Amino acid sequence: MEQKIRVLVAKPGLDGHDRGAKIVARALRDAGMEVVYTGLHQTAEMIVETAIQEDVNVIGLSLLSGAHMTLFMDVTKLLKEKGLDDVLVIGGGIIPEKDIPKLKKVGVSGVFGPGTHCDDIVDFIRKNVKK
């Protein structure tokens, strides 16, 4: 039977801006995905535990505070520790160009900055989802 793509959209750390995350969440819903939204101020532990319980295929992290290197890495590191190697991790927000290769190296497979078309995110997920 039909298998739906499940996505966790999360805002790690101290960042109160979730307009972008909500717009992406909505776009993914409109693309037929089931989107679990966590709200603001999540720790890496909360995000990873939620990803386990909700059995998501994708985690989308959004951050505008500048702490993406540390916070995104906390999440990918913990995912690895817990053995969740089949979860696709993507990121968005205010992320300088020079940080993107570093993020990819630590397991953030796609990075989407301001001006990204929601369709591009949907396509990226459909092409790269692992399970």
Next chain:
Amino acid sequence: MKDIAAKVLEGDSRSIARLITLAENGSSEAASAMKEIHHSTGNAFVIGITGVMGSGKSTLIYELTREYRKKGLKVGIIAIDPTSPFSGGALLGDRIRMMELAVDNGVFIRSLGTRGMLGGLASAVYDVVEIFDASGKDIILVETVGVGQAEVDVIKIADTTLVVLVPGLGDSIQTIKAGIMEIADIYIVNKADRSGVEQAVAEIESLIDISSIGKDRKTPVLTTIAKQKKGITELIKEIDNHRNYLKKTKKFDLKRRNRYEAELVEIIRKRLMNFIFDESTFKEKVESLIDKISKKELDPYTAADEILGKILK
């Protein structure tokens, strides 16, 4: 891979989560695991929470869970949100009010989209209750979608049903006499710091006075302010009272039997619909019948006879 059913019985989070996904997708692997775990179920107490949109169901569940955790009980939460009939997608946002619970290993939260079910539940909800139960949860909280009047399926699954209302619904309580105003084991008027609480309680009580004539139990009406943790211990006490009442009057066994009946009907419905509309051999036949109906070459009743005749032969 070690048997997924065995790992669910051990309480392994990833196996629980995986089996729920398989059950939602209607896989045959799920069916065989569900067969294995059934004998280990029946211990968890199931509380259904329903009510209008924005009445504070998620916040109440958060506070109830914290109280149950203080008592050392393990809690499973099923949070249901609507699936879009157009895209098939869903935005599952009930967790936002429960995120503190995410890192408590005595709590497991799963969000479900309704995926075409209309009664306020999700099709896989029976499976998830069984899975949580088998994995050792003591309490299972089922949050329905925000309901209007007729989404009453929660009573098929819950031992105790809570209907959550808020002040200011006013005359609309009168108009919803049928449906959700008939299913409560406990009424809750949440957000009781708003004006109009007395009126809301009075209106509900006047409904209860009429409906409880000749019955052995009068449905209690509680006021809570979930955000300020007010009224939660009283609510837990009323839930315990109702549980004792069910046990004492033997209604408990009847409720459970009704749940299994509903579950059986749902399994058969799902398999039958899947067989008729998704199996490739049958699908073409069905599509051509629908075309004929559209062109007025055939009527829907004759088409139904033809389809059912093929299955029943």
